[in-house]
Amino acid sequence: MSWLTSLPVWAILFLSLLVVGSVSSASYLLLHKKTGEHRERTGMAAAAYMTALGSLFAILTGFLINSEYATLRQAQSLVGKEAAAASRLAWATEALPSVDTALVQQRLGVYLSDSEQSDFKAFGTDKAQNAQTSPGFGSLRELQSVSFTIASRSYVASATSNAMEASMADLTDARRELLSIADSEMPIELLLLSAIAGFALIINALFVSLRSGGNTVYVAVGIILIVALDLALIVGISAPFRGPFVVDAGPVQTMATEVQSGVYLPWVGPSRVIESSAKTCTADASSCVRIAPDEPIQLAALLRIGKDADASGLDDLRGFQLAIDYLDGKFDGEDGRLLGHDVAHWEVDDECSPEGG
Known part of the structure; x- marks a missing residue:
């Protein structure tokens, strides 16, 4: 039945009018031919059933319309719930060290973007379970791993940890419920029963006519x-993710844009956003660095790490190396990736002099 619910509104309306009109026309011609002199008697009998058949059709269709519309509203509400949970998670990370804040929000932005671009399309396919292998599902796993790992660390306040865990739970619950709705279908038996009741009402009306x-x-x-x-x-x-009446992914899309623009980063804030458009580079070429998809991001640190360096220079060096190691959310001795790129880094001795620095 997915092919039918995927049609645009005009096609569904045209098909319904065509089928009902064709059956009604054929029924009228058949009744006109068969009733003959018995029209008076059959018409009187049919008139007695008009109220009963009309009530039956109204009850069945009313139940289905109310049920399917409630499902559509529930799905839309869950999209809003998902966006709200993402917002709470982003705000909760403000109390974290900046490197943790940036890491969680980067993963959150990727998930929201993948969810809006891939999950909603997967929900609208014949097999909504395809969403379990979509980029959005993979991004959610990464977000969960990073969020719960950071929330469990000893330096994170319990209030922040609890807020992050609760937000992640709400986020995953909303996605799970959306998947459940997408994977369910309207009972075809009730639709057929409604159609039969409708055709019976039409035939009865034709007898009376x-x-x-x-x-x-x-x-x-x-x-x-x-x-x-x-x-x-x-x-x-009847299909919230395909066809003429679908769930609006706008709240998730808006949230993805806000997170990726840095609205929830404490050092950027809601009054400013991180500009990333081509216009920014055109206006001020010095503010942009163009990096090809397969090129690494290059980072360098000018440090006091020569023979005469004291411990502070070595601390700075180690901090620089650990920050790059932690880009993937874990200290594993391997460099993480930054914005989807490998990182090439250099540590240079400034020699604590004008010549070196």
């Missing part, structure tokens, strides 16, 4: 339109 004639034909036409529109609406809202 054949008996009474005149303007009663407009009543039958109106019922045909109502049945077609109700069935089209049910199909249209």
Whole structure:
């Protein structure tokens, strides 16, 4: 049924009107031919069932529309919940040392971007479980690993640790619930039952129209339109991640942009953002460094590390090396990656003199 729910609104509406209209026309021609002199009697019998059939159709379609619309609203609410959890996580990291803050927020920005670009597409496929292998899923695992590792460290205050862990729990819960919604489908049996009730109501109305004639034909036409529109609406809202009525990923997209712009970094703040557009480089070429995708980011430190250096120079050197090691969120003796690039680094002795420095 996924092919049907993936159609645009005009196609679903046209298909519904075509099917209902065709069945109604064929039924009218058949009834007109078969009833003959019995129209009066069959028409009176049909009139007695109009209320019952109309009520049955209204109850079934009303239940389905309410159920599917509630699912759509729930999915939209979960997207907002995911964005809110990401915001709380970003704010919680402000109390961390700057290197930890930057690391968590970098992972958070990558996850939000991957989620908006890949997860929502995966949710809209025939197999929503594909989201478990999407880039967003991998980014979430990295974010979880980094966040829980940092939150468990002894120098992190318990309030900050608890806030980070609670935010991560809300973030993963929201994604899990979205996946569950995307993987579920409307009960096809209820849709078929609603369609049968609708066609029964139409045929009943045609019996009455054949008996009474005149303007009663407009009543039958109106019922045909109502049945077609109700069935089209049910199909249209039954898939929150594909088709004409889908969940808006705007909150996640906005949050991704804010995190990647540095809004939640204490040294940048909400009143400023990190400019990263081409216009910035055009306006001031000295403010930009262009690095190809396969090139490393080059870092150098001018330090007092010669023969006569004291401990402070060696401390600076070790801090520089540890910072590069920790770019991947762990001290493992291997250089981490910065913004998706390898890091090439040099430590130069300034010789504590104008010539060296």
